[in-house]
Amino acid sequence: MQWLKLLIYFISILILNTNAEFERDPNGYIAYCPCMGRFGNQADHFLGSLAFAQALNRTLILPPWVEYRKGEMRSRQVPFDTYFEVEPLQEFHRVILMSDFMEHLADEVWPANERIAFCYMERKSLQQEKNNPDEPNCHAKDGNPFGPFWDTYSIDFVGSEFYGPLHFDVRHSSIATKWQENYKADKWPVLAFTGAPASFPVQLENRELQRYLVWSPKYREAAREFIRTVLPRGAFIGLHLRNGIDWVRACEHIKDSQQLFASPQCLGYKNERGELYQELCMPTKESIIRQLKRTIKNVRQSQPKNEVKSVFVASDSNHMIAELTNALSRMDISVHKLPEDDPYLDLAILGQSNHFIGNCISSYSAFVKRERDTHGFPSYFWSFPKEKERQQSKPHEEL
Ligand code: GFB
Numbered sequence: 446m447q448w449l450k451l452l453i454y455f456i457s458i459l460i461l462n463t464n465a466e467f468e469r470d471p472n473g474y475i476a477y478c479p480c481m482g483r484f485g486n487q488a489d490h491f492l493g494s495l496a497f498a499q500a501l502n503r504t505l506i507l508p509p510w511v512e513y514r515k516g517e518m519r520s521r522q523v524p525f526d527t528y529f530e531v532e533p534l535q536e537f538h539r540v541i542l543m544s545d546f547m548e549h550l551a552d553e554v555w556p557a558n559e560r561i562a563f564c565y566m567e568r569k570s571l572q573q574e575k576n577n578p579d580e581p582n583c584h585a586k587d588g589n590p591f592g593p594f595w596d597t598y599s600i601d602f603v604g605s606e607f608y609g610p611l612h613f614d615v616r617h618s619s620i621a622t623k624w625q626e627n628y629k630a631d632k633w634p635v636l637a638f639t640g641a642p643a644s645f646p647v648q649l650e651n652r653e654l655q656r657y658l659v660w661s662p663k664y665r666e667a668a669r670e671f672i673r674t675v676l677p678r679g680a681f682i683g684l685h686l687r688n689g690i691d692w693v694r695a696c697e698h699i700k701d702s703q704q705l706f707a708s709p710q711c712l713g714y715k716n717e718r719g720e721l722y723q724e725l726c727m728p729t730k731e732s733i734i735r736q737l738k739r740t741i742k743n744v745r746q747s748q749p750k751n752e753v754k755s756v757f758v759a760s761d762s763n764h765m766i767a768e769l770t771n772a773l774s775r776m777d778i779s780v781h782k783l784p785e786d787d788p789y790l791d792l793a794i795l796g797q798s799n800h801f802i803g804n805c806i807s808s809y810s811a812f813v814k815r816e817r818d819t820h821g822f823p824s825y826f827w828s829f830p831k832e833k834e835r836q837q838s839k840p841h842e843e844l
Contacts, residue, residue: 467549470539473630474546474554476506477638478585478594481645484788485707485808487511488658492651493613493643499538500615501624503636506546507531509597511590520590522597526661528789533659547598555635562602564639565609581605585639602637613642616650646707646808647815649714655815660793668793675781679754682740683798685791687807688727689762696726696806710814711805711826724828726806730765732828734772736802740825741776744800755779757798759791761809798822805829 475498479487487510498505509522525531525542534540541550562585570576570584583605586592595601608627615621628636636642643651660668672681698705699721704712708725712718724732741753755778758764769780783790788809795801795813803810805826814824 467541467545469550469554470504471630473501473503473628473633474506474541474635475501475503475638475642476543476546476635477508477641478591479508479511480590480594480640482808483513484510484792485810485812486645487641488812489645489647489707489808490641490643491658492647492654493645494641495534495538495540495654495657496648496651497613497615497621497642498540500621501636503630504539504541506635507534507540507542508594509543511594513590518589519593522594528661528664530659530661534657537654537657543598547600557601558603560600560602560635560637561604561606561633562639563606563608563636566607567605568639581607583607583639585637591639600637613644614648616648646709646811649709652815653819655812656819658816660796664789664793667790668797671783671790671794672797676757677754677779680744680748680751680799681755681757682737682744682753683795683801683813684733684737684756684758685795685801685803685807685810685813686733686758686760686763686765687804687809688760692761692807693727696723699723699726706806707808707811708806710811711829719831721806722828722831724832725826726804728804728827730768732832733765734768736825736827737769738772738776740800740802741773741778751799753778753799755781757794758782759795761788792816796820796822801825802827 475494477494479490481487481490495505507525509524510528512521512523514521524544531540531542546554562583564583564585567581568584568587570582570587572587575582575584575587583602584591585602585605586595611623611627612618612620624636695705700723702721703716705721705726708721711725712721728736737756744751744753756769756773758766758769758780759782764782766780766782773780783794792809792812795803796816799822801813801817801822801824803813803824803826810826817824
């Protein structure tokens, strides 16, 4: 019987520990749907939401990443920790996986009949019959990815709360205090936003939070394995070529914009390093090859002991493998890409390259740039600075 007592003892310890791990935060929680854009946009929003949660002193519920697959009508929700570790985030602020929150705490903290959706102002439903002028609503689950996102955790809302004119700029105002005054944690245990409580692109001050986003062991290992087994020994340059049809269309907005998507990362948040121009968005094949060769030459001169042996290309569409291989053949440099499309593994490998050339306007490139900045790894952008300006400054470079 002794062994039975022991078994009961260990099981009760286990249960106690599990519950302790999921103790209720009396300061409340923040939940949101990463309902805008694909990974790069969601990552920008994530950093802002993390800063927002910290400023309000509420635990951030880590949402799954929202993905869109060709031919599928509904978004897929991929658990946050598939790609990134939870623990390093805890160093900055309290966070909990959405699945853990829903499984272990929601019944007590956020009962089904008290779930209110937060939006700035009324959001009209696409289904006219749902819009009642006497009862404005967030329609938080209307459309894709909104519905599938909350459905993943069987969340329905029983009401709407319009938080306007409050905003999310906790870095430049005392708005956090206003949120706390308006929404006390005992009455509003969970602020559940229809979209991220953050701006896009990520604010300058929140860029450094990237260092708490650490790749999961699976991706770290896969990146290391690819670099070790596929690339030749020696330094490699990572390239991001954003050139799919959606991008071609997006670049048409260049002519009537001051900034586009992630462009503040090279132009500066107040355009202090220049205005937008077409090649920044869509560099020509010739200029890509020219800039790559120039980068290789510069690395040869500045780091003769760590010669570039290969190039790794990530792209959403055209990797230019034949053109690049041809252009670099006399330099004995090989050109590589992943055998199968994997946006996350591409990112993880780009983050590890010795040098990186990305697209200044792409938030996907911006993710890589921020990660590399946290490690002090060098990054550059296609066609930046502007070719003319670069040539003008050339005599200085050579001095
Ligand atoms: O990440 P994202 O918001 O970056 O969206 P941008 C681009 C998506 O395209 C990525 C795929 O999430 C990937 O799924 N993609 C882009 C890639 N580059 C690569 C790559 O090198 N490798 C692989 N495997 N996949 C903008 C958005 O995208 O595009 C705007 O910010 C808008 O909201 C515009 O939609 C058209 O910032 O580049």
